[in-house]
Amino acid sequence: MSTSIVFYDIPSTLPNCCWSPNLWKSRYALNFKGIPYTTVWLEYPEIEEKCKEIGASPTRNKPDGRPHYTLPMIHDLATGAVISDSAKIAAYLDATYPDKPMLMPAGTAGLHRAFEDAAHALISPIYPYGLPAAHKNLNPVSAEYFRRTREVAWGKTLEDLTPKGDEDAVEWKKLKDGFGKLDEWIRVNGPESPYFMGDTPCYADLWTAAYVMWIRLVLPGKWEEVKSWHEGRWAKLLKGLEEYETVL
Template structure:
């Protein structure tokens, strides 16, 4: 295969795997699942907007002061394509590399989009509130300062006050576990461990990224990881084991070289 490796722009952390953000993991897992060669380029938070403007990556939202740029972005030197947003990346990879595992089977794009949005509110955002305080120290200094400043502006309080340990955080965590059980309930309609039964699709990539986030943030010995693995009679433990083979990160390099 004469195919050149793609580039995945990701945000580094000081954790052993370096990759830590669930939305970034969604794109990485899509590439890993499909076995498409790529290399990671690590970008600190304050450099994301400039990078995106320079390489021509689309913004993913609008803010009062203009377009908002986010990672993941995938750059494909084989086609010249630059794609933002993990779901759009999965769809791009499906279209461009049709001989790899299909992550958005025909006719399911709208369902996958609904799944991404629903789990963002019912699972990811609740994890995010719980983990927020722990994200700050695991980022490199420039990203850490940027993350704290922008998130405190968003929430209007110190990061430590968003979900301090105690009943409110416990409640948020419980609500997140209920979100997992909701997905389990839907999946019971299919006849398999995945959202589409026996067939893996982007929805499962999303769930794998979210489960793995708990492992990254809390560690395998934590109450939180045990909560997740025990939820729905161990169903998420089985799910994680089935797809764990896709969880790996290359060394990568800094900057766009």
């Protein structure tokens, strides 16, 4: 089967290189759809040039108004389309390859958009933990860029960003409670339900798994606790989606 899609990802020093939750969302999606693809690895300073080269649109503007280019990004060689942003990539894959398993079953695109907004707010305490830990696993050229841009965005050093002492206890509980709410949503289908839509995974599950994977990869000490949360829900989620972890 020939390669149809080029998937752009950011390398790290971790096994298989993959580390970013936003990139995992799209890698999971490609593997779930079963669409042939190959990965091209770009360090952070290379992203803007490559995006402009192949005609990708910026995903947002920088504080000074200049366009900001980010990954994930795919280049579909079959159609010529270049798509950035994990949610837009998922929508594109479903629209262009409807004969493959659907990430967002018919009529659920709006619900998925609402899910992303709500779920992201619930688990946002993950960032002060994940960002400093992720930085330690980047190659030097990306590590410098990552530190500089994140410290500007957060207004503090990566070292100061990580919660400590009483703040750690409060913020970690917020994160656990956030995942607890996601667990509640899944259990609406029944106490043994593995996924948001019952027995079949959808994009909401892949989205959630991407953040769980981030914890497992860059916060291995914390993962020992997280995998026992909510009756082992999150370890079971990764296990259930293990076949979609392939790095091509």
